[in-house]
Amino acid sequence: MVGLLAGLNRYLHRSLAAPREPLRGSLGDHGLTGKTVRISTRKSRQLTGWWLPGHAAGGSIVIAHGWGTNREVMLPLARPLQAEGWNVLLFDMRNHGESDGDDFSSMPRFAEDIEAAVDWIRAQPGHADQPVGLLGHSVGGAAALLAASRRDDIAAVVSLSTFAHPADMMRRWLKWKKLPFFPVGWYVLRYVERVIGHRFDAIAPIHTLPRIRCPVLLVHGRDDPVIPAADAERLHAHRGTTPTTLRLLPGQHDLSEHLETHFSTLHDFLEQAVACRESTDRRAATGRPSTPTR
Template identity: 55%
Template sequence: MMLPLAQPLHSAGYAVLLFDSRNHGKSDSDDFSSLPRFADDLEHALDWLALQPDVEATKLAALGHSVGAAAALLVASRRRDLAAVTSIAAFADPESMMRRFLTAHHVPYFPLGRPVLCYVQHAIGHRFSDIAPRNTIRQIRCPVLLIHGSDDTIVPAEEAMEIYARRSGDQVRLLILAGDHDSSREAERHADELIDFLDQAIDQKNAEQFKLSAI
């Protein structure tokens, strides 16, 4: 799904690592997948990248789609070494997302849905509010680009607007594109804007490093 974005990024001079999270592609299986586990897998990938001799550890950026996008925002909220984050089609709150899912399958919140949501929080070891993008966005200090399809019926574009509205500074951009939930192809057609965002974020990171070295 993410391959359409690899070529324009590579052509612009960026090294690109694409990896499969657990339970995806050829990666190891696990008992279940979750937003926190997506984030853990991303952190391991970033830690590995930072140790590579031909990688500048101060210029790492993360890009994710859907749950992967929410995971990228979660990772960025708890580490300060990222230069930028791009989120494509992230939901604002996993609880709201799951409640929509239950409603679509005609499962009433009372008395059945609420215990299900409580069990899921217990199973993943995190409260939904602690990992919700609409809350983690406030803890992120690096530049963030939020991309969302205007015709997304799985995660409505209003959720991207909600995340954007909860930002803590002017380092967050919002880009609403034509397209549905799987809008990587549409994002590819707007690759120039993504690359411009990354270029500016890297320049900002370089300036910060220069100031620190000067001190």
């Protein structure tokens, strides 16, 4: 029995590992202006990213990719944000793209890397007090919610195609693998929790979203076959007092094409969130009472 479980654990570790997708081009190949940067994260690992400075420099956006992809796939969103004057930081998570490897990937580790990216921006000259927003896709979106729930210095979060609860994602994976929930599926969920060091309930977006203290925009494709739109509706229903907007768009899991069409919705949300944050910060600095936003 011990040998059987050890073999199952090795199979699960391999099956759940994130594939490393190589980048296909440089910033110059994409016609963008910026530079390649290295960001220190947990366990002395280094993340590789692109820093795209905006002309207005009124705020910065950290963009987080999803599972098994890399920073390059998020360029369709980075390009218009930079054109509107935002500083944009795209980076590869550990075990992804050109960043260092680690023993495993997980949504909490994505969140750690997002926080490392925020800290990197804060350490740049002139950026210590600048508004920073988070934008993440799929697992990156869930990680952005988790990271924002731990911090007071995030101005806004845009979460794209995000699941409501990781246990539901695991159940869908088990169904795809044609594995029964009892006893195999139950063991898989407990094994993953033990490996990542977190209970699913503690990191589930439906539980982290209500702890966030800035505006959140949830965007989801109506025909998403990977994470159903019902997850976005469930997540929105569990928002608590967090100011949260839900937008269901045409499209599936990859929303880049449709978001380009609806970019004004995303940009207006970020502009309003940052303006609200700056107004609140000014009132706090002058000692005047602020109007509650929740």
